[in-house]
Amino acid sequence: MTRMTTPITAGSHWAGLALALVLGSGCSTAPPEPLTPPPQAMAPEEPVEIAPELPPPMPVSRWDAVFAQARAALQARDWMAAEQALAELPQTLAGEDRARRDFLLARAAFLRGDLDDSQRRLAATRNAATPEALRIERAAFSAEVAHLAGDWLASARTGAGILSEQVGDAALRRAVWADLNRAEESALAAELSTATDRDWRGWVELALLDRRAENRQALQEALQQWRSEYPEHAAAVPLPGGLDYIARGPASPSRVALLLPLSGRLAPAARAVQDGYLAHYFAAQARGEPSYALSFIDTTAFESATAAYRHAVAGGAEIVIGPLSKEAVTELGQLPERPVPVLALNRTDSDALQGGSALVQLSLAPEDDARRVAELAYGSGARRALVLRPAGERGARIEDVLRSSWQTLGGSVVGTASYASAEAYSDNVKNALNLSASEQRASDMRSMLATTIEFTPRRRQDIDVIFLLADSPAEARSLKPLLAFHYAGNVPVYATSSIYSGVPDPRDRDLNGVRLTELPWLLGSNPGLRVAIAAGNTGSDNLARLNALGADAWLVQSRFAQLQAGADALLRGDTGLLRLDPSLRLQREPVLAIFDGSDLVQP
Template sequence: MTLTMTQTTAGGKAPAAAILLLALATGCTTAPPEPVAPSAQEVVPEAPAEPSPTLLPPMPTSRWDTTFEQTRAALRARDWMTAEQTLASLPEDLDAADRSRRDFLLARAAFLRGDLERTDALLTAGPEEDVPAALRLEQAEFTREIAQLAGDWLTSARIGAGILTQQPADAGLRRAIWRDLNRSSEAAMATALADAPDADWRGWLELALRDRRAENPQSLQEALLEWRNQHPTHPAAMQLPGGLEYIARGVRAPRKVALLLPLSGRLAPAARAVQDGYLAHYFAARARGETPYTLDVIDTTAHESAAAAYGQAIADGAEIVVGPLSKEAVAELGQIPERPVPILALNRTDSDALQSGSALVQLSLAPEDDAQRIAELAYGSGARKALLLRPAGERGARLEDVLQERWQALGGQTVSTASYASAEAYSDNIKNALNLNASEQRASDIRSMLATNIEFTPRRRQDIDVIFLLADSPVEARSLKPLLAFHYAGTVPVYATSSAYSGVPDPKDRDLNGLRLAEIPWLLGSNPGLRVAIAAGDTGSDSLARLNALGADAWLVQSRFAQLQAGADALLRGDTGLLRLDPSLRLQREPVLAVFDGS
């Protein structure tokens, strides 16, 4: 059974209450000053500009303006049925401009109900010259959003770059373009660059490729300055996206870093896997002839508390601390009122950390990120009505809440949910969720009424077009996925969090054939050199591949700490997913779509 990545190759303000103090983040290209630990108020990250309103030319007046506005109001309320009924009152003999407005609004209604083919047909129904200029720009933005939701990142970015030439002040659009480029593969961008039709689009692709190919902040700084000299009037040149502006200004590397991990006790195997991922990057840098900082690895279990281990790191001269690993240890450091040295924690706490003194940034493999992502992936595919299956208990309920919030915000609807407390309950719970018990009861009633034994095939409910599976383990997923097919739901797409896959190929995974998974890039082929180096070691930690990736991303974020000063604009392409900073200084992770292909 092979897990394959699926990819089509065709915002907000920086936190105010949680001000970033990144003691290592900025510097100059001349000799840096001695490191100090200023207060959180001394460095305030620049807030990205608010997206400017769309600068549309005026729409031509029409006798049907009231009807069109009523339709738009219904669409804003996600009421596609009322929108279509309102447009049905229009006559057939509309002029070209009104016909294009009607078709565009019908396309939006079709998208809301998940009919992507009709959406595409309506958007291309008439000649482009019939479309008013104001509507043409709105159509382009709608088409970009559809491509983005569908995972056609390069198409979305290319359309966005075209719109930006007409709306150069739109910071939100610049942010969206950069995020789409970071989602795209290097090979796809290189191919697109060879065929790029205009200078602005070429500039975007060149910038993304320079960022992708840089091995360290110093070489990236040189690449950014060279790009800016070549593209002085490019929309991204004034303020480089994703936090790259802070790299371009110069970065002083730390002289000493402390890695805080529980290297003995219950969490030792996990800690070793994280350490291996981190050290693979560290030694690769040394092999390239770079001069990495001094690294201290501190066993947190040898100290009475995480705070004590943090204190030792500071006393030994660490300028940044990576770790600790457990949620409890991260929560403890989060309550330190004045941190003299910034912390990149390797777990996510339930409550916000105090953000006075130096920053505490949280990087993790939180399953909540997977839950949000499968909602987005399903909606982008055209699904709108979901069945949700989850284990009973606090974790299952928490993931359901996260998924439901994102699913409903997008416009999806959950028509049935089922929770299960044991393997014995799997089948009955699925039957109930699919209304098969009701179908069987109807058949029984008919047999009784006719006093004969008629042939009968149960009929499941027909109002679902996607199933969300929040399994706790691969064992659960391998049991539940075949049961869905057994209970007549085998043709409905099933999306699951990464907990459904162990990360290690297993012949038993054939039961997951067709499952769509939110997975980390590391397991789908990113950074092959590091993975080979870890596998060649004698620790055996490559069996904990996701934790290897967490360690690799800890090194990445630490080396690019300067970018985090961009706040919500900061964006890093990691081995655990696309990383962006939220207002509580948690790095939200966007995994990628993977599908079990049956091979």
């Protein structure tokens, strides 16, 4: 078979992109550094944990049975039952009992969606006699509320305060580090300039040095210095996010192969991924980072993805990135043995066999958008949702993921409307809002009174958020104005990234006010790399999301060893915050954006 490997050379069509990145590298943020993945099977390792220091129990109270009943109801997310139980308590409660009641009522108000009442009741407990166990529980609840509201630093600061007393809480360490990674670098720098608590300063300094390190060696030195300054810190052993595996300093790979369909139907998508990867590759070269051999293999020239993979291995690849299609990834996932690890650029529906080296899956799965959009809406105080989605398997699948996440949080879906054609948009929206029933009532009233009456249709009042799961910007631009036309213009609308093309469009003014999940890449992350891709004149910058996927392929490859931290592994990518699940799928957390007129901005 003819060898279909394309090495990077000065004469290749990527030379313009390389030159643009070398000249423009000063504008780009420093990406993570190359790192050799383990050649053996990569099963996520459990982090070293310190036994948690449990807080003392609540003091005994004559009202313990009532408090226990309310807590059980809150655990089941039944705020009404919790409030009914607490109503049995006398209004004249004092001291610790009053603090416990007000805290439980604050939790119930949050579940109910009344965020102002929740905060008012929570504030009332701060001046009351508070048992230590309740104080820690209250802090954890405050951190959760701040996290759902997108106040990352407040959430992280509160969580770090709890960790200073309970250093062994691995889940809380994970949450604090994730919130610090969600915060903008400028916000971290501002926080550091005013922070006085030494433990909190340690957290912020660690997040900043990880963000700012120029290369692997600089990061390793910075981590060593940080540990020497904070040897007893809650984040010191192990370092969060899998940074311990960076600190150990493995060597870089000598050869990397990308398996992409560089010809045929998927060629434009493949070249967009390729350009995103190369943007990071050449930026790293411009900073003088260690070089490695890189080749691209056209998967369409082989009879199967397996054959392309074996060709890459025979050529000496130490890690394989790709393939791109779901079918090809599924095929590699069923291989009983893989000599070198794979970073696949799609996600399979079934678990991959993990005999041999790992198969890690990175993708732009819309399910990740659906989960995130549920969290964002819930954090805003919405609890009762109407779902608008296209008919068909894909719309049903996305709704199922959204519904599951929404209900797990504590929200309810009070109605769903699916549409099969543009002609049906108006009728479907009208019926979903129960306007037809309102009109029928008016008609019945006219008949009964035998006279003409003034009438304004009244939509259903049991919704406080609308989830718009449109397949395309055109669908969304048609549906959003219909909501206002049918008297639902004041209901917040949340959507997935499918409503935005990735390219500014004046027609998006019809989406004004819609909140959606989007890639950091499209909201300004790594601007130098985007400029370089455009300057390379490859034409792929119109497929910006796939550029971002390629950029994150480089990121994950460069920090592949961090994935050995398992659930602790965390990477701040251009497609979102990346976490590894037990099936070695990288779950992606996009960010909140909003349409301001036709412009997409971060609120």
